[in-house]
Amino acid sequence: MKISELSRRTGVPVASIKYFRREGLLPAGRATAARLAEYGEEHVQRLRLIKALTTLGGLSIAATRDVLAAVDQAETTDGTLRAISYALPVPVTAASAGDAERDADAEAAAEADVTRLIAAMDWKIPDTSPHIRGLAMALRELRRLDADYRPERLVAYAELAHSIARLDLERAAAFDDSPALAEQAVIVLALSGPMLELLRRLAQEDQVRRRSTLDDNPEEGPGDGPR
């Protein structure tokens, strides 16, 4: 199909398709002449994925390129999963300069907290993981706001995060050895977050409403509570 039809099928303007090609998110079409190319279903699917990663996943164009590169280089199942896991940008990277006084101290303390949490959860994660630094920075910032995010508190969240990750990986593993693995894996790894965030917001809304009406009854009605 021509680029105009690709545009029509996906709803992405021609100029944007060209832009994605320039930025390396979309492979070129099969050239049929010096100045003509043919696009196929894989381009349609790729554009859908690009849109999902950017609008739902909130990824930048640059991050999307990196993630898609990992998808394309998929060799083994594990390698694919790992590559995608690292290609995804770490939310919360840059923090502030702050008053810089004992920044190093606070940073080190926060990182130690994270290390302890990881040990408590029995997670196997290399010290070099960017997520460790990200979480440490987040905790430092929260601590500065007098928010109570001590490790004991965090464990409850960590256990829920663990359950979510298990659900995610189960879903990704279902596509093991399928050619669609890499694509489904990136969907699961990159888009579960935003979806979960929406569910969390809905659940929060419910909790807030319950407080409003029952007010001083922290217990719940029938039919809820996981497990």
Place this chain on the structure above:
Amino acid sequence: MKISELSRRTGVPVASIKYFRREGLLPAGRATAARLAEYGEEHVQRLRLIKALTTLGGLSIAATRDVLAAVDQAETTDGTLRAISYALPVPVTAASAGDAERDADAEAAAEADVTRLIAAMDWKIPDTSPHIRGLAMALRELRRLDADYRPERLVAYAELAHSIARLDLERAAAFDDSPALAEQAVIVLALSGPMLELLRRLAQEDQVRRRSTLDDNPEEGPGDGPR
């Protein structure tokens, strides 16, 4: 204190402090003369909160202003919680035009799925909640990618989201009737998400690594699994 000291204490450039004032995120200092003002600890704290909401929470300046306005208008505990819950921006708002054919159909079907999910979870949420539309749009997009996010699948995530929301609200409720309630509430409601996302990514990393080494052992070691 003068603006320069406020800047030094918080690490925020003077020009940015002025910018935040202009945008209504930061109240003006107490005027001591026609062209001089005095800032206090509340300004320091407010700047910390602004930084946390923008860098950790990923909120835009406009969204931060709205959230802070809700914090400042805090009257009752419940009102505060509700105002903040609605002031937070909905991730995933704008979607695509797409091929527009049966967009309306798909949209309606997705929204029905969400309604069914909410009923199944026994959540009390008004039909007008922006999160419902947001989730519906997210599901439609995922469905288009052939990702398996049927309601049955979603329930498992929803239950976990419910648990998280309960943890969050418990923490916020601990500050009930405290003058810091609104502030702590906004921290809990707005910043739990990013923190959880980091934890989820760490947990994902662990799961991926476990697959790599044990490969075909989906069961786990000791010390994990929530409840």
Place this chain on the structure above:
DNA sequence: CAGTACTGGATAGTGGCAGTATCTTCTTAA
């Protein structure tokens, strides 16, 4: 009490990002 440094406020400028538009050269179907 002059000089300098600093202040709050208004306004203008900057840099990055994600597209969007234009221009030129080519291809092809009517």
Place this chain on the structure above:
DNA sequence: TTAAGAAGATACTGCCACTATCCAGTACTG
């Protein structure tokens, strides 16, 4: 053979989050 696209290169736009400059007014300094 000519008008309607197509492909690619390059330039432009709009938004956002700052950042810099300018101005009149204040305050410490010696």
